[in-house]
Amino acid sequence: MRLKKGFVLREVCSEKVIVGEGAETVDFGKMISLNDTAAMLWKTAEELGDFTVDELADALTEVYEVNREQALSDVQKLTEGWKEAGLAE
Amino acid sequence: MKEIYYKVADHVFALETTGNENVVFDLTQYEPFVTDPTVDVVFRLRLCPTQIDMNDFSLEVVQEDEGQSINAGRIGERPCFQFFLHEKLKGVLVCSTDYRHGEIYAEDCNAFGINNALMVMYALATSDKHTALFHSSVVSYQGKAYMFLGASGTGKSTHSRLWLKYIEGTELINDDNPVVRIHDDGAIIVYGSPWSGKTPCYRNVSYPLGAIVLLAQAPQNVIRRLKPIEAYAALMMSISGKRWDKRLADGLHETESLLATHASMWHLDCLPDEEAAKVCCKEVSVKSGA
Numbered sequence: 001m002r003l004k005k006g007f008v009l010r011e012v013c014s015e016k017v018i019v020g021e022g023a024e025t026v027d028f029g030k031m032i033s034l035n036d037t038a039a040m041l042w043k044t045a046e047e048l049g050d051f052t053v054d055e056l057a058d059a060l061t062e063v064y065e066v067n068r069e070q071a072l073s074d075v076q077k078l079t080e081g082w083k084e085a086g087l088a089e
Numbered sequence: 090m091k092e093i094y095y096k097v098a099d100h101v102f103a104l105e106t107t108g109n110e111n112v113v114f115d116l117t118q119y120e121p122f123v124t125d126p127t128v129d130v131v132f133r134l135r136l137c138p139t140q141i142d143m144n145d146f147s148l149e150v151v152q153e154d155e156g157q158s159i160n161a162g163r164i165g166e167r168p169c170f171q172f173f174l175h176e177k178l179k180g181v182l183v184c185s186t187d188y189r190h191g192e193i194y195a196e197d198c199n200a201f202g203i204n205n206a207l208m209v210m211y212a213l214a215t216s217d218k219h220t221a222l223f224h225s226s227v228v229s230y231q232g233k234a235y236m237f238l239g240a241s242g243t244g245k246s247t248h249s250r251l252w253l254k255y256i257e258g259t260e261l262i263n264d265d266n267p268v269v270r271i272h273d274d275g276a277i278i279v280y281g282s283p284w285s286g287k288t289p290c291y292r293n294v295s296y297p298l299g300a301i302v303l304l305a306q307a308p309q310n311v312i313r314r315l316k317p318i319e320a321y322a323a324l325m326m327s328i329s330g331k332r333w334d335k336r337l338a339d340g341l342h343e344t345e346s347l348l349a350t351h352a353s354m355w356h357l358d359c360l361p362d363e364e365a366a367k368v369c370c371k372e373v374s375v376k377s378g379a
Contacts, residue, residue: 006333010342013317013350019325021332023149031322 001079002050003088009034009042018042018087032085037064038078045088053079096124098268098280098295100215104207105135114198119283121293132214134182134191134206141181141194146171150333154241159205161331168213168331172205182206188213188337208266208284212329217340219271219347221328225301227267227279228252230259230374233299234279236267238327243304244361246288251366262296264288269298271347300353300373307358310365312372320354321345 006022016039020028034042037060044059045051056079057071066074082088091108093116094101101124114136146169148162160171170182180195180202193206212222226245227236230252237245252259262279265286271277281292303315303323315323324345332338348354355373359365 008338012321012346015318017318017321021335021338023333026150026152026332029326031318031325033318 095122118291216337234296239304311358315354320349
């Protein structure tokens, strides 16, 4: 999986949102709110380029007190959401 | 060569012409903004009454609005914009990568091409200067500016008209493209500009910001404050810019964040009627933290 080009994580009044700022996404027309955990995973996914649910789950267990099974399930749900919103492919 | 200097929102820019071409372009709307020559300009635009070879043009983004469209891309490294009116090419702007210098190619020196080139250059050259060229209709009332935002066709101009008609002391500052600048002392100032859409209202005036109101058509008039994140979204939609250039996007983000945090921002569900203007004026002019 990878994040689509042209989406940028921005901090607005201490909230984190994804906005379309690329040539491909300037007409995205909406913003997606992320909580702190999702924002951390977004940054990880950005750094990785091509990423897997496993890799993001690793990142999650490194930073938060969460068991691997829970981490996998959370990341699965989050990334499915990203795909549905058109943020990842 | 002839150079004319203009000052909009305290940013000076220069328009250069060869001085002997047949400039059929009417500069009347720019006259209130004429200023003294200076070296301290945000950009220079040179008028080239010739054609440019577009063979190496690569397209990045197409933006369309009400019969007008802009094809943005580049020729080599240089940013380039084609301006179309009803699908007819009226001018081509080619800029330096820092957007400090531009050339507008328009054989007939038509106003459409040159106005668009100046607006685009202005928006690009000031994106990193806490300055934003808005798509908005804006009025003054009791010494403050009240800006109305909304998608095309929402009724921004109509809402301004309602203030002018029903609220005494209201004046139109600009009907389509005002400029907002956040100064170093934090003051948020709204400026008239030489661009105002279909309404010839080119006033060189400025007012401290009173409030920004996002309009939506509705069967009743209801006003509420925007949450900061909603305010940010409304600003993003209403500010011109080239967000796929990261440096410019970062500049606009800074301006939009500051406005979303510090400006008095509202959402108005409204009818095109007297009550809409009165409800809006009463609420935003009293509670704008003025």
